Amino acid sequence: MANAAHAFAALADPTRRAVFERLARGPRAVGELAKGLPVSRPAVSQHLAVLKEAGLVKDQADGTRRLYRIDPAGLGVIRAWLDRFWEDSLASFKTELEAAMRKEQRP
Amino acid sequence: MANAAHAFAALADPTRRAVFERLARGPRAVGELAKGLPVSRPAVSQHLAVLKEAGLVKDQADGTRRLYRIDPAGLGVIRAWLDRFWEDSLASFKTELEAAMRKEQRP
DNA sequence: GAGCGGCGTTAGCCATGACTTACACATGGC
DNA sequence: GCCATGTGTAAGTCATGGCTAACGCCGCTC
Numbered sequence: 001m002a003n004a005a006h007a008f009a010a011l012a013d014p015t016r017r018a019v020f021e022r023l024a025r026g027p028r029a030v031g032e033l034a035k036g037l038p039v040s041r042p043a044v045s046q047h048l049a050v051l052k053e054a055g056l057v058k059d060q061a062d063g064t065r066r067l068y069r070i071d072p073a074g075l076g077v078i079r080a081w082l083d084r085f086w087e088d089s090l091a092s093f094k095t096e097l098e099a100a101m102r103k104e105q106r107p
Numbered sequence: 108m109a110n111a112a113h114a115f116a117a118l119a120d121p122t123r124r125a126v127f128e129r130l131a132r133g134p135r136a137v138g139e140l141a142k143g144l145p146v147s148r149p150a151v152s153q154h155l156a157v158l159k160e161a162g163l164v165k166d167q168a169d170g171t172r173r174l175y176r177i178d179p180a181g182l183g184v185i186r187a188w189l190d191r192f193w194e195d196s197l198a199s200f201k202t203e204l205e206a207a208m209r210k211e212q213r214p
Numbered sequence: 215g216a217g218c219g220g221c222g223t224t225a226g227c228c229a230t231g232a233c234t235t236a237c238a239c240a241t242g243g244c
Numbered sequence: 245g246c247c248a249t250g251t252g253t254a255a256g257t258c259a260t261g262g263c264t265a266a267c268g269c270c271g272c273t274c
Contacts, residue, residue: 004124005121005124008115008118008119008124009119011115011119012115012116012118012119013231013232014112015232015233017111017112017115021192024192029250029251030250030251030252031249031250031251039232039233039234040233040234040235041250041251042233042234042235042251042252042253043232043233043234045251045252045253046232046233046252046253047232049252061241063241063242063249063250064240064241064242064248064249064250064251065241065249065250065251066250066251066252072193075189075192075193078185078189079189079193082182082185082186082189085128085131085182086179086182086186120261120262122262122263136220136221137220137221137222138219138220138221146262146263146264147263147264147265148220148221149221149222149223149263149264149265150262150263150264152221152222152223153222153223153262153263154262156222168271170220170271170272171218171219171220171221171270171271171272172219172220172221172271173220173221173222
């Protein structure tokens with residue numbers, strides 16, 4: 001749980017991204033989230049379970065309700081994956097560029 | 108094309124991430140990529156089309172072959188989405204913290 | 215131009231998952 | 245204790261998409 005695969009899969013769904021973006025504006029309960037979305041409450045609950053599994057949200061009991069908030073861990077995983085990847089691709093570009101320059105130098 | 112939705116959907120698939128990670132080590136042809144993957148060549152071709160649609164890779168004709176390389180645009184879209192989101196969630200955390208401190212101050 | 219290697223595309227199959235309905239459980243107030 | 249509220253879970257349906265097999269197109273080489 002909380003690896004890049006889960007994070008990307010979780011954010012691939014439009015409804016899940018909508019839920020996630022609402023939570024970015026502050027903690028919300030499940031029914032509260034479902035109220036502003038075109039899907040049923042159980043659907044939102046299932047999406048929240050996926051987001052929680054991916055480490056993107058955290059839940060907290062509040063009486064009969066259950067408050068969900070964003071968990072920075074999931075975002076950190078994506079950022080780390082992206083950073084490592086960016087370095088790799090930049091290194092690759094550098095290699096290509098050097099090869100092209102060598103070829104240019106010895107035609 | 109090349110929005111956050113396409114990018115996340117593209118990177119959600121494991122095979123597509125594998126293809127993308129191979130391309131990070133340098134440009135490759137389609138058959139060359141399929142050779143080291145447990146799927147057929149047409150499958151890789153379809154995945155590359157999705158990655159291209161998402162702005163994550165670029166293609167370049169090379170005789171009968173077709174070289175694919177990473178396109179920084181797609182990674183940039185994800186990074187931008189992540190940065191904006193990070194700020195939002197951090198702002199949310201700050202708001203919560205301030206509210207908690209006010210409640211602490213006036214119990 | 216005939217043969218060949220490398221890719222993209224289509225059709226179809228099949229597994230995954232998103233959704234709803236219905237049900238079961240926990241908490242709070244009367 | 246009892247009902248209402250809020251939520252998670254199970255079963256079932258349906259659409260999406262990843263995969264393969266088969267085909268057609270385009271460059272290269274002889």
